[in-house]
Amino acid sequence: MEPFEKRYDGLTVEESMQRFWEENHIYDFAADDTKPLYSIDTPPPTISGSLHIGHIFSYTQAEMIARYRRMQGYHVFYPFGFDDNGLPSERLVEKETGLMARDVPREEFRQKCVEITQKYEAEFKALWQRMGFSCDWNLQYSTVSENTQRLSQTSFIELAQAGHAYLQESPVLWCTECQTSIAQAELDSKDVDSYFHHIHFHIGDQPLEIATTRPEMLYGVVCVFVNPDDARYRHLVGQMVTVPLYGFEVPLLTDDKVAIDKGTGAVMCATFGDSTDVEWVAGHGLPYKKVLLADGAIAPGVPFVAGMKVRAARKEIVRLLEERGLLLKSEKLTHTVSVHERCGTEVEIIPSRQWYIDVLSRKDELLAAGDKIQWHPPQMKTRYVNWVTNLKWDWCISRQRYFGIPIPVWYCKACGKPAYAALEQLPVNPLETDYDGICACGCHDFLPDKAVLDTWATSSITPLLNRDKAKEYGVDEGFMPMSMRTQAHEIIRTWAFYTIAKSLYHTNEIPWFDTMICGFVLAKPGEKISKSKSNSKLSPGELIQSYSADAIRYWAANARLGTDTYFDIQDMQDTSKRFMTKLWNSSKFVLSHLHDFDPAHRPERLLPIDRWIMERTNAAVLEAAKWLDEYEVGLARKVVDDLFWKDLCDNYIEIAKERLYQPDLHGEEPRRAAQHAIYYCLLTVLKMYAIYIPHEVEYIYQKGLRGFVGALSIHLTEWPKPPAPNAELLAFGETLIAALTEVRRYKAERNLSMRADIDRAVIAGDAKYRDWLLETEKDFVACTHAGEVIYDLK
RNA sequence: GGACGCGUAGCUCAGUUGGUUAGAGCGCUCGCUUCACACGCGAGAGGUCCACGGUUCGAGUCCGUGCGUGUCCACCA
Numbered sequence: 001m002e003p004f005e006k007r008y009d010g011l012t013v014e015e016s017m018q019r020f021w022e023e024n025h026i027y028d029f030a031a032d033d034t035k036p037l038y039s040i041d042t043p044p045p046t047i048s049g050s051l052h053i054g055h056i057f058s059y060t061q062a063e064m065i066a067r068y069r070r071m072q073g074y075h076v077f078y079p080f081g082f083d084d085n086g087l088p089s090e091r092l093v094e095k096e097t098g099l100m101a102r103d104v105p106r107e108e109f110r111q112k113c114v115e116i117t118q119k120y121e122a123e124f125k126a127l128w129q130r131m132g133f134s135c136d137w138n139l140q141y142s143t144v145s146e147n148t149q150r151l152s153q154t155s156f157i158e159l160a161q162a163g164h165a166y167l168q169e170s171p172v173l174w175c176t177e178c179q180t181s182i183a184q185a186e187l188d189s190k191d192v193d194s195y196f197h198h199i200h201f202h203i204g205d206q207p208l209e210i211a212t213t214r215p216e217m218l219y220g221v222v223c224v225f226v227n228p229d230d231a232r233y234r235h236l237v238g239q240m241v242t243v244p245l246y247g248f249e250v251p252l253l254t255d256d257k258v259a260i261d262k263g264t265g266a267v268m269c270a271t272f273g274d275s276t277d278v279e280w281v282a283g284h285g286l287p288y289k290k291v292l293l294a295d296g297a298i299a300p301g302v303p304f305v306a307g308m309k310v311r312a313a314r315k316e317i318v319r320l321l322e323e324r325g326l327l328l329k330s331e332k333l334t335h336t337v338s339v340h341e342r343c344g345t346e347v348e349i350i351p352s353r354q355w356y357i358d359v360l361s362r363k364d365e366l367l368a369a370g371d372k373i374q375w376h377p378p379q380m381k382t383r384y385v386n387w388v389t390n391l392k393w394d395w396c397i398s399r400q401r402y403f404g405i406p407i408p409v410w411y412c413k414a415c416g417k418p419a420y421a422a423l424e425q426l427p428v429n430p431l432e433t434d435y436d437g438i439c440a441c442g443c444h445d446f447l448p449d450k451a452v453l454d455t456w457a458t459s460s461i462t463p464l465l466n467r468d469k470a471k472e473y474g475v476d477e478g479f480m481p482m483s484m485r486t487q488a489h490e491i492i493r494t495w496a497f498y499t500i501a502k503s504l505y506h507t508n509e510i511p512w513f514d515t516m517i518c519g520f521v522l523a524k525p526g527e528k529i530s531k532s533k534s535n536s537k538l539s540p541g542e543l544i545q546s547y548s549a550d551a552i553r554y555w556a557a558n559a560r561l562g563t564d565t566y567f568d569i570q571d572m573q574d575t576s577k578r579f580m581t582k583l584w585n586s587s588k589f590v591l592s593h594l595h596d597f598d599p600a601h602r603p604e605r606l607l608p609i610d611r612w613i614m615e616r617t618n619a620a621v622l623e624a625a626k627w628l629d630e631y632e633v634g635l636a637r638k639v640v641d642d643l644f645w646k647d648l649c650d651n652y653i654e655i656a657k658e659r660l661y662q663p664d665l666h667g668e669e670p671r672r673a674a675q676h677a678i679y680y681c682l683l684t685v686l687k688m689y690a691i692y693i694p695h696e697v698e699y700i701y702q703k704g705l706r707g708f709v710g711a712l713s714i715h716l717t718e719w720p721k722p723p724a725p726n727a728e729l730l731a732f733g734e735t736l737i738a739a740l741t742e743v744r745r746y747k748a749e750r751n752l753s754m755r756a757d758i759d760r761a762v763i764a765g766d767a768k769y770r771d772w773l774l775e776t777e778k779d780f781v782a783c784t785h786a787g788e789v790i791y792d793l794k
Numbered sequence: 795g796g797a798c799g800c801g802u803a804g805c806u807c808a809g810u811u812g813g814u815u816a817g818a819g820c821g822c823u824c825g826c827u828u829c830a831c832a833c834g835c836g837a838g839a840g841g842u843c844c845a846c847g848g849u850u851c852g853a854g855u856c857c858g859u860g861c862g863u864g865u866c867c868a869c870c871a
Contacts, residue, residue, distance in 0.1 A: 004830090194870085212871060225871085258871080267871040274870050337870050346870090379798060383866065386797055390867070489866080520865085558807085563799080564865075571806070574833085575819070581833050589830030630810095638808070638818080650835080654828095661829075741837095748837035751825050 004591070004703065008584035010548030014695040018132060020702075026713050027070075027134040029077055031473040038074035039470070039482040040066055041462050041512055042135070043495065044081030044143060046455070047117045048088035051127060053567050054488075056540050058518035060556040062486035063133050064633045065516065067691035069483075070134065071719035077475070077482075079139030079466055082124065084117040085404045086455025087178060087342050092116065093403070101402045102179065106431070113403040117144070127540055131549045132694050134715070141465050143458045144405065148465060149427035152458040153408045155506065156397075157420050159357060160409075164505055165397070167418055169353040171271075171278045172396055173338075176296030176310075177345035180400040181354050183454060184393045185494045188341040191334050196263065198328040199321060203239050203252065209328055211263030213335065215321065216313035217270035218243060219302045220291035221250055225267045225280065228254035232265060243268075244326045245317070246303065253284060272349035275392065292348055294400075310348075355407060355451070356394040359501055363388055369500050372510050376631045377562040380489055380517040384500075387493040395498070397457040404452030410435035414443035460498035463511040482512040489517050489562060516631040519564040538569065550693035551576035557637045557692050561630075579641070580696055583689065586649050590682045591704035593660045597679060599708045603672040608772035609779055610677035611726075612733035613652040617643060617681045618722035619730065624688055625719070633691070640688045648681055651737050658782035666778060683709070684720050732772045735765035736780065743784045761786035767793040 021027060042062060045055060070076040090101055093113045101109050121142070128135070141148060159165035172181045194213050201208040201224065210224065224241045226233040233252070240249040257276060258267050269280050271288045280286065290299045298305045298313045304320060305313035321327040338347045359366065366388045375381035398407055406429045408421035419435050421428045430448030438444055467479045481503075487495055496515065503511035543552055555572040559565040606614075620643035627636035656674040663671040683705060690697045694715060701714035711717045743761050747754055761784050763773055770793055777789050 007833090189867090189869085192870090196871090210871085214870080263871065269871080276871070335870055336868090382798055386867065390796095493866080522864085560808085566806080568806075571820075578819095578833055582831070585831035585834085587830085592830075635808080642818080649831090653830085654835090657829095744836050745838090748825060753826050753828070754836060755826090755828055 004584075004588040008580060008696065008699075010550055010580065010696065011545070013699045014130075014132065014549050017695045017698045018129060020698070021134075021713070021715070024712060026715055027078070027136055029075075029136040029139060029473060033075040035073055035075040037077060037475060037478070037483070038069040039077040039466065039479065039484070040079075041466060041482045041485040041499075042078070042080060043487045043491075044083040044141070044459060044462065045124060046086075046088045047082055047084040047120045047124070048092045050120075051124060051540055052521075053538075053540060053543065054521040056131065056543075056552060057521045057556045057565070057567075058486075058488045059128070059133075060131065060553050061518050061561070061631075061633050062516060063131075063135075064553075064557060064691040065484070065486070065628070065631055067134055067694065067715065068628045068719065070715070071687065071690065071717065073718060077139070077466070077470055078135045079141065079469060080125075080128065080133070080135045080137065081141040081143065081462065081465070082117075082121045083143045083455060083459050084121060085113075085144035085458070086452075087180070087399065087401055087404075088455065089113055089117050090401060090403050091178075091342055092120070106402055109402050114144075127544075130541070130544050131553065134694070139466075139469050141462075141469065143455065144403075146427055147468070148458060148461075149405050151461060151464055151468065152405050152453060153421065153426045153428065154423055155461055155464070155502065156355075156453065156457070157408060157423060157426075159505055160355075160418075160420060162505075163358075165355055165357050167353060167355055169351060171281075171349045171351045172354050173393070174294065174348050174350040174352070175340040175343065175345055176292075176294065176348055177343045178340060178401070179294055181352060181396050181398060182340055182347070183396045183456070184391070185456070185497075186341050187338045187347060188344070189336045190339045190344065190346075191336050192346075193332065193334050195318075196331040196333050197318060197321070198264065198330070200244055200326040200328055201266075201268075202242050202244075203236055206236070208236075208241060208252075208266060209264045210266045210268050211331075212268055212273075213333075214270065214273045214314070215317040216298065216305060216310055217273045217291055218268075218317060219246055219305075220270035220272070220289045221268045222271055222281065222286045222289060223250045223269050223284070224252045225255045225258050225269055226252065226265060227258040227260045228256065230258075230260050230265050245320060245324070255280060255284070272351075275349065278349060288351060292350060294350060294352070296348070310346075354396050355398040356396050357457075357501065357505075359395050360391060360393075362501070362504070363391065365504055366497075366500060369504055369510050373500075373512065374514045376514060376516050377560075380492065380515070380562055383489065383492045384496060387497055395454075395457075395501070397454045398449075398451040399454050400450070401452050404455060405458055406430055407449045407451050407453060409449040410446035411449065412439035412441060412443050413445035413447055415439060415441040417441065418449075419446060456494055456498045459495060460502045461506075463499065463503060464506065480507050481510050484514040484516055485512040486516040486518065488520060490520065492517065514631075517562050519559060519562050521567045522564050543569075547573055547576065548580075548695075550580060550695050554579060554637075554693055557633045559634045561632050561634070580693065582645065582649065583693075583696065584700070586644075586653070587682060587686070587700045587704070589653065590678045591700075594675060594679060594704065594708070597675045597708070599679065601672075603669055603676050605669065606673045606676065607670060607775055607779070608729065608732060609652065609655055609736065609776050610673050612729045612736075613648060613677055614680055615725040615729045616647050616652075616733060617684050618720075619725040621684060621688065621720045621722050622724070628691075636688075637692060640685065644685050644689075647733075647737075648685065651740070652681070653678070655736075655740070655776075655779045655783045659779060666782075679708070686714060687717060687720060690714050728768075729772075731766070732769040735769055736763065736773065736776060738765070739763040740780070740783065743786065755785060757785045757787065759786070760788040760790055762790045762792055764792040765794075769793070 066078045093116045175182050196211050197215050198209055198211045201210050221243050236252055239252050241252050242249050269277050293299050296309050298308050300306045305316050370384045408428050409418045410430050411418055435446040463482050470479050499511050554576040620639050624636040624639045659666045659670050659674045686697045698714055
């Protein structure tokens with residue numbers, strides 16, 4: 001055996017272990033495997049900036065499950081992907097280059113996007129490799145690759161032809177900064193200080209006071225609503241209200257949604273001030289009056305404020321109202337507005353022609369699918385259910401952007417009817433390829449769709465992408481549903497929801513049997529670390545360089561599944577380093593006593609205490625497996641820690657030590673018995689830690705255990721499957737350790753060294769363990785330095 | 795406003811079918827150069843398990859109410 005270094009040097013070891021794994025294809029997804037399949041749908045991180053500790057936290061927890069399943073004997077399909085198109089990536093490119101997408105030629109911008117996302121992908125990949133991830137990089141996918149484009153466009157055309165995706169001119173959530181439509185899931189909310197302006201409308205010569213936060217929409221008012229039960233206005237319902245400044249008239253109608261006690265109880269309905277306006281316009285058949293343009297400017301033809309941006313227009317209208325005595329009062333208020341999560345701009349609602357996927361009419365099926373999936377932890381299902389139940393909009397999948405998957409559609413110049421690309425010609429970019437068919441109306445001229453697909457419209461097909469990849473390895477039948485989806489809880493409403501929706505449409509099945517929903521890393525109370533906010537002081541790369549990948553991995557397994565955690569660098573450093581050193585030293589000790597060990601030769605007789613530590617180890621294996629089956633890597637780690645540090649190191653090794661050092665005093669066969677026990681326990685403990693700290697464990701295995709076990713890598717060995725432990729042996733061990741603790745307390749109270757001699761020690765306990773205790777007496781005396789052992793057994 | 799968490803030692807947290815004396819790590823105190831490890835070992839101090847009410851022979855654990863805290867969703871008139 002090679003000598004063990006005095007100190008474990010994680011940084012050097014980790015790189016050489018990673019090289020070893022790569023050279024020996026330890027984690028490859030082999031084509032000819034006959035083991036049961038375990039497939040993992042892992043999140044392709046969005047290429048929108050640098051990764052942070054939160055990613056490391058959740059991805060690492062899932063990686064541990066991949067390792068666990070692999071050791072359990074599954075054929076683990078564990079790919080990795082990158083989500084490298086769409087608005088998030090565009091914003092990254094705009095930030096890095098200082099260019100705005102709309103100011104440069106489309107192709108030039110696209111090229112920049114490709115360059116920059118590739119650069120980041122290389123960085124991301126290097127980081128995951130440096131973390132020791134056991135995915136097979138041959139399975140890697142990207143959401144902007146040609147394959148993905150083909151699959152994503154196919155998905156779109158299939159849904160469109162089946163009527164599940166449809167084109168509609170309707171009010172849409174719109175970001176005037178990014179100048180694109182966005183989906184409900186892309187909304188964030190922000191508290192803003194504003195004013196509740198009370199404006200003087202009138203009905204004939206009767207004044208009518210209406211409060212609004214959006215006076216600039218005055219020109220877009222199409223009616224005024226009051227609650228049908230509001231006695232103040234009941235007699236006025238049906239009459240015409242005159243809009244101030246502009247002088248036109250709109251009807252006074254009733255609607256239940258109007259809150260009697262809010263403002264004055266009368267609401268102006270404008271196209272479109274908010275999503276309630278949209279419902280009202282649709283529900284009451286009201287007309288549309290254009291006020292706002294796509295770039296956030298007031299439309300030409302709107303008196304007083306045409307061409308102004310929203311805020312300037314608001315100020316101007318308020319000024320005019322005030323000047324003419326039509327502004328009754330302005331109350332300060334803080335209210336919450338919807339903003340675009342990518343840029344923070346207040347979202348507007350503008351009619352436009354967009355593609356949607358029908359989800360509203362499928363709520364029941366979506367909820368049923370949620371019931372069929374096992375959510376871990378279970379309460380995460382509620383978030384999904386709440387989201388589906390409260391959906392108000394169909395899923396808008398078109399984006400008026402540049403770097404994404406083109407919508408494979410042209411429109412007839414004459415009748416506007418959409419024409420779809422043929423499946424064989426995909427992927428296709430309608431901006432570069434002309435449609436060569438003829439419209440039903442006889443027209444030959446077509447205009448390309450300039451929009452691209454929402455990035456979620458593509459990332460929601462990762463199970464299908466994975467299935468295609470698995471086919472290359474001969475795995476096809478039974479691939480869907482996949483075994484497991486892992487992700488953080490923030491994207492249940494997006495990635496999980498959209499994936500389920502697409503899966504139902506394309507396979508009529510749930511996408512996966514299980515979900516593993518990880519928590520976040522919070523920087524400090526209330527503030528989550530995210531790429532866009534870039535408030536992660538230490539980058540993952542620097543953290544690995546300073547503390548090693550294993551240290552970060554060990555830390556990442558500190559929490560219950562789904563639970564958010566705070567990142568405390570000091571805590572990570574102390575706990576992990578201490579643990580890794582302890583494992584190093586104890587392994588060093590065990591292996592130094594195995595120089596003449598032969599695993600094939602089982603000692604004829606194990607002492608009871610040897611059997612105890614082996615049973616104790618088995619008990620921990622079963623308990624850890626129970627947690628891991630529930631994806632609780634943190635709770636499982638705790639179980640192993642407890643076994644390893646307390647019972648194996650502090651108790652058993654201390655008790656059996658002298659037997660290993662001095663066979664002249666204890667005999668050769670008892671030494672062999674102790675060897676057998678420490679070999680079994682160390683190997684088993686290392687196998688369990690293999691999913692947490694794969695590098696250190698592999699290094700120890702290679703140095704001292706591979707010769708005994710045979711397997712090329714500890715990661716190719718099997719997760720232990722012990723029988724149920726013997727409860728009597730466990731209880732006997734507790735009896736002995738209680739006596740040992742008493743002796744230790746006696747010495748500590750007298751400031752004695754643990755090696756100090758004492759006259760006698762007492763073992764108290766159940767008489768049924770008498771024989772076992774007597775057999776252990778020699779070890780007990782060696783450990784306690786007691787002159788005599790008194791038995792107090794009942 | 796709704797949903798879902800959380801509130802246990804100074805700090806971070808475990809405590810999954812309700813059952814002896816409520817646990818771990820860090821921190822603190824005292825001691826131990828002990829031949830794997832001082833990045834260690836041993837011992838100790840430290841808790842009205844947020845509050846109040848209820849169910850029960852028995853509640854940190856179950857139920858209700860309140861308070862505090864966090865996340866997600868809604869709230870733009």
